[in-house]
Amino acid sequence: MNKSIVIKKGFAEDVRFQLKDGSGSDAIHTVPTYAYGVCHLHTDSMLQGVGLAFTLGEGNNLVKDAITYLVKHVEGREINELMADFGTTYKQMVDDPNFRWLGPHKGVVHLALAAVVNACYDLWAKSRAVPLWQLLIELSPEELVNTLDFSYYEDILSREQAIELLRSKSAGREMRKKILDLGYPGYDTSVGWFNYSDEKVADNIRHAMDMGFTAMKLKVGSKDPARDIRRAEMVRNIAGDKATIMFDANQQWNLPQAISICKSLLPLNPYWIEEPTHPDDVYAHVALAEAVPVKLALGEHVPNKILFKNFLQSGCMSFNQVDAVRVGGVSEFILISLLSKKFNIPVVPHVGDMGQIHQHLVLFNHIAMDHPALLLEHIPHLKEAFVNPVEIVNGRYKTPHTPGMSADLK
Structure with missing residues (x-):
C-alpha cells in the first residue's frame, strides 16, 4: 500500500x-x-x-x-x-x-x-x-496511459492503441534491461560551442575522446559558411572516420542557405544535422529533406505534441529531439515518444536540463517501448548545481538509483 x-x-x-x-x-x-x-x-x-x-x-x-x-x-x-x-x-x-x-x-x-x-x-x-525510470517501467500500460492527454491525437494514436503498443513491446523487456548495467551511451555537445576558438574545439575533441566519447557535436550557423566548413572538417579530421559527428545550426539558416550548406557538409558524413531552419516550418524541413540526402534532428524548440505530430507525419524527421522541459513535461514527452515509436523514429532528447531528467526517460523509452538506445546529449556545465548530478563513465550515463527524477538543486 x-x-x-x-x-x-x-x-x-x-x-x-x-x-x-x-x-x-x-x-x-x-x-x-x-x-x-x-x-x-x-x-x-x-x-x-x-x-x-x-x-x-x-x-x-x-x-x-x-x-x-x-x-x-x-x-x-x-x-x-x-x-x-x-x-x-x-x-x-x-x-x-x-x-x-x-x-x-x-x-x-x-x-x-x-x-x-x-x-x-x-x-x-x-x-x-524509486528513481523515475523504475517507476515508469513498473507501471502497467493502463496506469501509464492514464497519465497522458490524448486530445488531438485521437485520429493517429488513441488511448487503446497506445496500450496495445506498450503491451506489444513486453517481449524482450528483460533483455533490454541490460542497458541498466551497461549505461546509456552519451554524446558530447560541449566540445564545439559556437564562440569557442578553433584551438579550444580541437583540445575539447581530444579530451572528449579521452573520456570515452565516440560521438560529439559542433555548433554551426556562422555568417560566413566557410568558417562552419573549416571547423567541421577539423572535427572530422581529429575525431577520425569512425567517430559519430553531428552539426547543429540552431535555426540560423533560411531554406536556400540550409540546402547549400548541408550539401557542403555531406562529404563529412554527419550522423545528423540539427535545427537547420525555423522550428515551426514543417514545409521547409520537408523541402530540405527532399533536396539533400541528410538526416535531420528536430525538436529542441518544437513546443508541443501537435507540431511533433505534423513533423512525424511529414516524413522529414530522422531523429526526434523532444525535450521534457520544453514540451508539457514528462506526460507530453511520453505521449510524443509513443507516437514516434509508431512511426519508427528514434527519440534522442535535447537535454536543456543537463541530462538530469532525460537519463530516466531514455531508459524508460528503451525498456518499455523498445526505442533504440542510441545517444543522449551530455552538457557538463551545471553538474555541480545538482544534489545528484549525472555520472558519465567511458562516455556512458551511469543508471541513477536515487528516488525521483534527479532534479533537486543544491
Whole structure:
C-alpha cells in the first residue's frame, strides 16, 4: 500500500547560472544564461517534488510567475490519487481558460506547465522510493496511459492503441534491461560551442575522446559558411572516420542557405544535422529533406505534441529531439515518444536540463517501448548545481538509483 502524501503548497523559484568563456553559445544564443523555472511541491511529509523548465535567462521570471498560477491545480491533492488519472488534470492545466489564449500549448505558459508536471512525476517517484525510470517501467500500460492527454491525437494514436503498443513491446523487456548495467551511451555537445576558438574545439575533441566519447557535436550557423566548413572538417579530421559527428545550426539558416550548406557538409558524413531552419516550418524541413540526402534532428524548440505530430507525419524527421522541459513535461514527452515509436523514429532528447531528467526517460523509452538506445546529449556545465548530478563513465550515463527524477538543486 502506497503511503498517503498530500501536496500542501506549490512554490516557484527563478534560478540562473551565468556561463563563462563562450560555454553554451550557439549561432542564435550568443551570450546564454542557463536558467531554470523551478516548481517546488511541499507536502505533509518530508518529501518535496521538484520540477524544472529550462530557459536562457531574462524571461525566466515570467515562467516563475506562470508556475505560481498553475500549481493551484495540484495543491491539496494526494500524489497517488492525482497520478492515477493525471491525464485529466493535465488537460485541465493545459486548457486553463485564463492561460490558454497565451499559447495555446506553447511559450511561457507551456514551459511553466512542464515544471509543474515534472514536479508531480518527481514527487510520485519519491513517494514510492524509486528513481523515475523504475517507476515508469513498473507501471502497467493502463496506469501509464492514464497519465497522458490524448486530445488531438485521437485520429493517429488513441488511448487503446497506445496500450496495445506498450503491451506489444513486453517481449524482450528483460533483455533490454541490460542497458541498466551497461549505461546509456552519451554524446558530447560541449566540445564545439559556437564562440569557442578553433584551438579550444580541437583540445575539447581530444579530451572528449579521452573520456570515452565516440560521438560529439559542433555548433554551426556562422555568417560566413566557410568558417562552419573549416571547423567541421577539423572535427572530422581529429575525431577520425569512425567517430559519430553531428552539426547543429540552431535555426540560423533560411531554406536556400540550409540546402547549400548541408550539401557542403555531406562529404563529412554527419550522423545528423540539427535545427537547420525555423522550428515551426514543417514545409521547409520537408523541402530540405527532399533536396539533400541528410538526416535531420528536430525538436529542441518544437513546443508541443501537435507540431511533433505534423513533423512525424511529414516524413522529414530522422531523429526526434523532444525535450521534457520544453514540451508539457514528462506526460507530453511520453505521449510524443509513443507516437514516434509508431512511426519508427528514434527519440534522442535535447537535454536543456543537463541530462538530469532525460537519463530516466531514455531508459524508460528503451525498456518499455523498445526505442533504440542510441545517444543522449551530455552538457557538463551545471553538474555541480545538482544534489545528484549525472555520472558519465567511458562516455556512458551511469543508471541513477536515487528516488525521483534527479532534479533537486543544491
